[in-house]
Amino acid sequence: MLRITISFIAGLVFGLGLVIGGMANPAKVQNFLDLFGTFDPSLAFVMAGAVVVTFIGYRLVLREHAPLCGERFHLPTATEIDRRLIIGPALFGVGWGLSGFCPGPAITSLPLVAKGTLVFVPAMLVGVGLARLVLQRPTTKTLETTGGTT
Numbered sequence: 001m002l003r004i005t006i007s008f009i010a011g012l013v014f015g016l017g018l019v020i021g022g023m024a025n026p027a028k029v030q031n032f033l034d035l036f037g038t039f040d041p042s043l044a045f046v047m048a049g050a051v052v053v054t055f056i057g058y059r060l061v062l063r064e065h066a067p068l069c070g071e072r073f074h075l076p077t078a079t080e081i082d083r084r085l086i087i088g089p090a091l092f093g094v095g096w097g098l099s100g101f102c103p104g105p106a107i108t109s110l111p112l113v114a115k116g117t118l119v120f121v122p123a124m125l126v127g128v129g130l131a132r133l134v135l136q137r138p139t140t141k142t143l144e145t146t147g148g149t150t
Helices: 002-021 026-033 042-061 083-099 103-112 115-136 140-146
Strands: none
Touching (some): 002 042, 002 103, 026 042, 026 083, 103 115
């Protein structure tokens, strides 16, 4: 129950931060990305604040031996820059720039029943499903190392 309560509070704070910071407003996001038009730099301050809070939070939390509601920390271990690492963020950025939404703010905006979120969120979920299907497909490299066939 503690884990659910903490997750709810963290999600609520995150969602409120997105709404208050303007990240849930696609017009504001698109103006931030429009460097040579109606550029609005205010989201840079929101992002800088998030980076500072995250940096300090990681420094404090990682001093502990284990998380409050878990047995161990689950930190990324990959160090290789591969095709997935380049293509994924590029697609994310294109989608963000075209729609003005990224996943967190879009989900936060769903209760507002804004037309953009009603299109973006289902499209995002379809994209996530397609990505999982593509990534679960066995590759030639996998088949060679496991001795499998197609």
